[in-house]
Amino acid sequence: MTAPVPTPADIQTLFRARGYVAGEALATALRLVVALDKPLLLEGPAGVGKTEAAKTLALALDTRLIRLQCYEGLDAQAALYEWNYARQLLHLRAAELSGARVGDDELYGETFLLARPLLQAIREERAPVLLIDEVDRADDAFEAFLLELLAEWQVTVPELGTLHARSRPHVILTSNRSRELSDALRRRCLYHWVEYPTARQELEIVHARLPGVNARLARQVTDAIHTLRALPLGKPPGVAETLDWAAALASLHRDHLDAASIEATLGAVLKLREDQLLAAPTLRQLAAKAAEPAAPVADGP
Amino acid sequence: MTAPAAEVSADLAARVSAFVARLRGVHGFLLGPGEAADALRALGAVDVLRKPEVRDALRCVLTASPEQRRIFDQEFNAFFRRDGGPPPPTLPPLLPQTDAPGAEPPEQDQTAGTDEGGDEQKPAPPPPDAGDGDEGDDAASMQAQPLGESGEGPDDPDEPAQTIRTKLSPNASGGGAFDAAEGDLPELLRAASALVRAVELGRSRRVKPMPRGRKLDARRTLRAAARTAGDPTELRWLGRPRRAPRFLLVLDGSRSMGKDATLLLRFAHALHLRSRRVEVYAFSTGLTRLTPLLRGAPPGGALHLPDLGEAWGGGTRIGENLLRLARHERERVNRDTLVFILSDGLDTGPVEDLERAMRELHHRSAGVVWLSPLAGMPGYQPVQRAVKAALPYLDALLPAGGMDDLHALAGRLKRGGALN
Numbered sequence: 001m002t003a004p005v006p007t008p009a010d011i012q013t014l015f016r017a018r019g020y021v022a023g024e025a026l027a028t029a030l031r032l033v034v035a036l037d038k039p040l041l042l043e044g045p046a047g048v049g050k051t052e053a054a055k056t057l058a059l060a061l062d063t064r065l066i067r068l069q070c071y072e073g074l075d076a077q078a079a080l081y082e083w084n085y086a087r088q089l090l091h092l093r094a095a096e097l098s099g100a101r102v103g104d105d106e107l108y109g110e111t112f113l114l115a116r117p118l119l120q121a122i123r124e125e126r127a128p129v130l131l132i133d134e135v136d137r138a139d140d141a142f143e144a145f146l147l148e149l150l151a152e153w154q155v156t157v158p159e160l161g162t163l164h165a166r167s168r169p170h171v172i173l174t175s176n177r178s179r180e181l182s183d184a185l186r187r188r189c190l191y192h193w194v195e196y197p198t199a200r201q202e203l204e205i206v207h208a209r210l211p212g213v214n215a216r217l218a219r220q221v222t223d224a225i226h227t228l229r230a231l232p233l234g235k236p237p238g239v240a241e242t243l244d245w246a247a248a249l250a251s252l253h254r255d256h257l258d259a260a261s262i263e264a265t266l267g268a269v270l271k272l273r274e275d276q277l278l279a280a281p282t283l284r285q286l287a288a289k290a291a292e293p294a295a296p297v298a299d300g301p
Numbered sequence: 302m303t304a305p306a307a308e309v310s311a312d313l314a315a316r317v318s319a320f321v322a323r324l325r326g327v328h329g330f331l332l333g334p335g336e337a338a339d340a341l342r343a344l345g346a347v348d349v350l351r352k353p354e355v356r357d358a359l360r361c362v363l364t365a366s367p368e369q370r371r372i373f374d375q376e377f378n379a380f381f382r383r384d385g386g387p388p389p390p391t392l393p394p395l396l397p398q399t400d401a402p403g404a405e406p407p408e409q410d411q412t413a414g415t416d417e418g419g420d421e422q423k424p425a426p427p428p429p430d431a432g433d434g435d436e437g438d439d440a441a442s443m444q445a446q447p448l449g450e451s452g453e454g455p456d457d458p459d460e461p462a463q464t465i466r467t468k469l470s471p472n473a474s475g476g477g478a479f480d481a482a483e484g485d486l487p488e489l490l491r492a493a494s495a496l497v498r499a500v501e502l503g504r505s506r507r508v509k510p511m512p513r514g515r516k517l518d519a520r521r522t523l524r525a526a527a528r529t530a531g532d533p534t535e536l537r538w539l540g541r542p543r544r545a546p547r548f549l550l551v552l553d554g555s556r557s558m559g560k561d562a563t564l565l566l567r568f569a570h571a572l573h574l575r576s577r578r579v580e581v582y583a584f585s586t587g588l589t590r591l592t593p594l595l596r597g598a599p600p601g602g603a604l605h606l607p608d609l610g611e612a613w614g615g616g617t618r619i620g621e622n623l624l625r626l627a628r629h630e631r632e633r634v635n636r637d638t639l640v641f642i643l644s645d646g647l648d649t650g651p652v653e654d655l656e657r658a659m660r661e662l663h664h665r666s667a668g669v670v671w672l673s674p675l676a677g678m679p680g681y682q683p684v685q686r687a688v689k690a691a692l693p694y695l696d697a698l699l700p701a702g703g704m705d706d707l708h709a710l711a712g713r714l715k716r717g718g719a720l721n
Contacts, residue, residue, distance in 0.1 A: 008347065008354060028347060028357035035346035036339060043367070046632075073507045085523035092531040107527065136632075140577070178632035180580075180592065183331055186365035193367045232624055232654070234631070234661060274657070 005035045006060070014060035019208045020052060021201055029192040030057055039150055039171035041135075041186065044194030046176055047238015051133055053194070054172035058129035061170070066124070067131045068117040070138040076145050081157060082114040108159035118149060121169040130169035136179040143185055150188050197239065199226050205239060206246050213246050214255040221246045224257060224286045225269070231282060233275045244268040257290035259283075313349065314341055317359070320380050324363060328372050332363060352381065368593075485704065489571035492707040497546070497576050499711035502637060502667055504541040514540025546667070547578040547637050551626055552591075553619065553644030554583040561674035561702060565643045568707055570595050580633060584622035588629075619648040619687045620655030627658040634665045643672045643701060646688035656690050663694035670714065672701035 006014065008027035015022040022030070030053070033040045042050040058065035068079055088107055095102040115123065121130040132146070149155060153165035173189060175181060197205060202222045206213060222242060229236045237245075248265040249257070262283050270276045321337045324330040343358040356377050364370045510518055521537035529535075550569045554562050569581045573595045581591040623642070627634070634640065640662050648655070662669050671691060675681055677700030683692060692698065699713050700706045 005346065008357075024353060025357040025360070028354055029361045032343050032346055032358060032361055036342055038339070040361075041365075073509065082520075083524070085520055085527070088527055089523050089531050092527065096531065176632045178635075183365070187331060187336070189365075190361045191365045192361055193370055232628065232657070234628070274660075 005031060007031060011057075011060065015056050016208065018056050018059050019205075020049065020056040021197065021204045021208055022053065022056075023197070023201065026053065026192060026194065029190060032190055033057075033170050033172065034061070036190070037168050039173055039189045041173045041175060041181075041189040041191050042194050043175045043177060043191070045196065045236065045238065047240045048194045048196055049239055050174040050194050051131065054129055054131040054133075054174070057170065057172065061129065063126055063170075064124060064128040065131060066117050066121045066128050066169070067133060069133045070135050070142070072137055072139060074138045074142050076142070078116060079118050079142070079145075080116050080155060081119045082116060083108065083159075084112045084114050088112050104159065113157075113160075119155065119163070122153065122155060122163055122165045124169065125166055127167040128169050130171045132171065132173045134176060134178075135173045135185075136175040136177060136181060140182070143182055147182075147184055147188060196229060199223060202226070202239065202242055206242060209243050210246055210250065213250045217249055217255050217257070218246055220257045220286075220290050221249065224283075224290075227282060227286060228269065228279055231275075231279055233270070233278065234272045235270070235275060237269050241269050241271075257287055259287040262287055313344065316381070317341060317344065320359075320376070321363065323380065324373065324376060328369075328376070330363065330369060330372075331365070336363060355381070366593075368590075485567070486571065488704055489568050489707065490575060492568065492704070492710060493571040493575040495708070495711035496572065496714070499715050500546040500639060502544040502546055505544045507541070508539040509542055511538055511540030511542070514538035516540070544637050545578060546576075546639055547633070547635075548572060548576060548580070549630060549634060549638050549640045549666070550579065550581045551623065551640070551642045551644075552581065552583045553585070553642075555585040555647075557645055557647045561645070562643075564703070564707075565672070565674075565701060566591075568701075569643075580630065582626055582630075584618065584626075586618050588622040588625050590629075618650045619644060619646070620650050620652060620658060620690075623658035623662070624654045627661045631661075631665075634662060636665075636667050638666045640666045640669045641672060642669065642691070644687070645673055645675050646671075646683070646685035646691075648685070648687035652686050652690040655687055656694075659691045659694035668696040669694055670697045670699065671695050672699055672706075672710070674700070674702040676700035677702040677706055 008024060008031050011027040011030050012022050012024070015027070029040055029042075032038065042053060044050055054067075055065055091107065091112070092102055117130070121128055135143070135146070138146075150171065153168055154162055156162045196202075199222050202225065203218055206218045206222060207215075210218070225237055225242045225245070245265060245268045248268045249261055252261055252264065254261045266276055266283070270279060317340050318337055321332050321340060325332045340359055340362045343362045344355060347354045347358045349355055356374075359377065360370060360373050364373045508514070508516055510521060516539040518537040518539045522533050522535070525535045525537060526533040550572065552562065552565055552569060554566070566583070569579075569591070573579045573581060573592070579592070581595055583589050583591050659669065669691075671688065673681075673683075673688065676683075676698060681700075683689060683698060688698070697714060699710065701710070
């Protein structure tokens with residue numbers, strides 16, 4: 001490894017400079033990704049910043065981010081490489097008209113190769129951050145293929161031969177647990193569960209991402225979000241919702257929560273009608289409480 | 302590969318190795334020499350004088366799920382106390398290996414995954430109309446149930462007599478002991494296979510290459526045409542594959558379920574052996590995911606499960622736990638998921654949570670089926686509050702009081718149209 005591996009404290013500083021407040025455990029996990037050359041599996045509720053962590057790591061390491069978004073039915077062709085068949089066909093037709101011969105080497109050369117994310121990651125000179133997003137949405141067969149790739153860091157393209165990774169990518173996999181991943185894949189990876197941030201951390205996130213937001217409003221929004229998360233909601237608000245809500249309220253020139261502004265911006269926080277009805281009494285209490293003198297921020301999850 | 306860390310002292314390396322061995326031996330973590338080596342390499346990459354950093358690094362390497370994380374944290378705090386302190390106490394395992402219900406309790410701690418070879422003794426089940434028995438005290442390893450849980454409160458003042466008998470069944474012990482009879486596994490597998498085969502969810506909207514289909518696969522056709530100088534002589538097709546069902550089983554393990562819970566748990570295990578897409582949960586006062594435990598159970602052997610804590614042998618909190626499940630499984634429940642609730646419906650909690658959970662499961666899933674051991678009794682009426690509240694959201698309410706009911710399950714669901 002040419003560049004020195006950043007310490008967890010370095011990572012926290014680098015992330016903070018890019019508006020991402022990373023806890024110590026996540027920073028340690030990201031350090032190990034670089035130091036041990038092992039993939040990291042990030043699991044956690046939706047909207048806690050798993051994907052954003054990978055993006056920020058690429059920025060912090062000043063390297064390229066290559067993203068593979070997984071979905072049901074994703075196959076190796078779509079993830080690794082594909083030949084540009086239409087272009088090959090045109091090339092064949094043109095050669096036929098001109099009477100030229102077309103060999104396999106020409107037809108299956110770089111000109112007609114469409115590199116998909118995994119092949120791009122393998123061919124990068126400088127280790128990129130490879131984000132394999134929502135790996136749980138892919139099926140078992142793809143997971144098996146991925147395991148092989150993560151073990152060997154080489155792929156065989158029949159027409160081109162075996163391609164070895166020029167530099168090992170820093171791999172981050174994210175999962176929302178919509179499917180149980182195999183033990184084999186879990187064992188291959190480092191693991192970190194990303195939890196919702198504490199109220200204090202979330203307040204820091206709001207200030208890092210929205211520097212102009214009123215301090216009182218930011219505190220009330222984060223406290224309110226944490227109160228809402230304690231309710232049995234169908235879709236608890238994530239960090240993205242916190243930021244959206246704070247931004248929405250700031251755009252309405254509010255400096256504190258009140259019943260009218262909560263009602264006007266509720267769609268930024270609660271995305272299900274049932275949740276809005278369930279949370280209505282709590283939100284009324286929050287609005288009443290917001291009018292009281294400020295209290296210190298609770299540092300609880 | 303990076304070079305192994307040289308900074309880790311021999312003493313620390315030995316302690317980490319012992320810690321890994323403890324996680325593997327006592328708690329069944331899947332840790333081999335590779336993970337132990339990675340743990341040492343990880344310590345070489347962090348400041349070993351900072352305990353939180355050491356904990357975070359080891360947790361990152363040695364755990365693979367949120368459940369393991371909880372166990373890891375407890376064990377780490379017990380194991381790595383200040384240097385020079387007394388040796389760490391031998392903690393009771395968080396998931397002690399308990400015998401399958403009905404078997405003799407183990408003489409000593411078993412390491413996870415040990416197969417005792419099944420149970421020799423299977424006490425004959427008492428008659429279903431046995432008189433009131435004490436709550437079983439044969440489960441020394443079970444955790445105490447939460448205070449305030451004293452079994453089932455009456456569900457309805459006018460509930461039928463057979464319900465009362467069920468609740469007072471001597472099998473309805475508080476110890477999570479269940480009969481892991483192996484003899485009926487082939488029968489259960491037959492019933493499970495019939496259920497898997499019976500499910501017809503239609504075809505996926507996603508297309509994939511198939512020998513015959515409705516849509517031309519231009520990509521593969523062109524690929525084939527490359528071999529014939531660009532003439533597409535062989536046409537390739539895309540078709541819509543059948544949707545493979547997912548099963549989500551939620552098993553009521555409360556005392557009132559008695560031996561029915563045992564049978565249904567073994568049925569869940571059989572279904573798990575027949576399909577990879579099966580999630581199993583058990584609840585009593587709390588909720589526990591059983592899927593990883595079932596996956597680790599040896600197929601064909603006696604079913605040994607560890608202490609299920611609040612999920613087995615206590616009171617009933619259907620609504621609260623179904624709501625928790627609906628939230629926890631939110632991502633997994635989709636239009637390919639069939640939800641089976643295996644419960645007698647004798648609930649002690651409010652029904653609002655249950656209605657909310659049922660509405661959510663009903664909207665998100667392919668179908669919700671309630672299997673009740675009481676439903677097969679003559680004159681049964683769905684008058685239990687929980688069942689009444691759930692009825693509007695059910696695709697079927699069917700009996701599951703014995704092997705015959707399980708065999709008939711696929712046919713009944715098909716006839717009722719709940720599976721298509």
